[in-house]
Amino acid sequence: MTLREYRRILLDGNVVDVVRDGDTLVAGDGRTVAVADARHLAPVTPSKIICVHLNYSSRVKELLTKLPPAPTYFHKPVSSLNAHDSAVVRPRGCKWLNYEGEVGIVIGRTARNISPAEAGDYIRGYTVANDYGLHDFRDTDSGSMLRVKGADTLCPLGPGVVEGWDFRDKRIRTIVNGEVRQDGNTNEMEWDMHYLVADIARTITLQPGDVLLSGTPAISRTVYPGDVVEVEVEGLGVLRNHIVEGPNAIRSDVGAQPTESEEVLSTAQGGDWEFRGIRKPDLSNTF
Structure with missing residues (x-):
């Protein structure tokens, strides 16, 4: 095609x-x-953005964990939507903003109660995504990931939607300031694009324009104001963003505050739980 x-x-x-x-x-x-x-x-205007926690084998190995029996998910609000060549804002008072290069699945037809074999007929195409996470809030939202993954600007998509693309055996890389940080392949996915769409559509109606993020390979790390981050997916192009610091600090008179626990630091900088002699947490439901 x-x-x-x-x-x-x-x-x-x-x-x-x-x-x-x-x-x-x-x-x-x-x-x-x-x-x-x-x-x-942003190349689409989704009514919802649904993301799988863990999917790539290299990421699972890196985290010294294992996959659950079936995919688990979290939700990024549509207010987190961002675009190619736009700024990703790290709120003042936060430190641990990490990239996650991914492939976004764009729905083309209303999908409900479909099989994996049928799911391809409901997919319009694919886009490049960067599922940024603000790990300063992991201790508060490690289950829902709402504030970790849902802050404004933390879901850039683009540059476009490519129709007719085959997701199998495609290279995916994340490049920071010209240096390759992530280098994976879609063949690492335990659950492919069709499976993910069919799984969600069992109970949630997917509408045209909705986006599913399909997971990230190993080596998600922290980026800082001034950094330029590019996600390159073979056949889909390059999504580029730059990091800036927001003008406003996280309010201290309401809500949970940013933390720097062992889990926050290990997740943001690359976990080495076993080497610190710290009990390794179950991370299979939090990425």
Whole structure:
């Protein structure tokens, strides 16, 4: 099947859907803009963003844990949505913001109670994603991951949605300031794209535009204001963002505060629980 890439950009003050033709983006009315000059928006407007905790074998091995019998999930609010070439904001007072390069599954048809064999017919295409996590809040939200993964700007998608892409045996890399940090392959996934869609659609109706994030390979690490983070997926392109510090500190007069527990530091910097002589926690339901 021929690959076809669709993007959403701001063109002359309007939100416009465009098709990529080489280094040019073409709008339906014939207007064109160079890819390098385009102001990108998130390529879809999902009603929900659902993410699998653990899926890649290299990540499981890194965390010295094991997969559960079936996938487990968490939810990123749509207010966390972000776009290619946009800023990812680390709130002032927080330190432990980590990248997670992923593939996003974009739903194309309303899906409910479908089999894995049928799921491909309900997928519009795929996009590159970065499932950022603010691990300062792990001690509060380790189950729901709401504040860890749901803060504003922590779900960049793009640059576009690619239709006709085969997810099998594709390389996925995360590059920070020009240095490769993650280097994996979609064949590492225990549960493939079709399985994930069918699993969620057993009880949750998936609507066109909804996005499922399919997991990350090993070596999720902390990034800092000024860093440039790129996620590159073979056949889908490169999603690029830069990290900035927000102008406002986390309020101290309400709610749980950022922490730096052993679990926070180990998760953010790369776990070595067994070598510290600390009891290794069950991480299989928290990533």
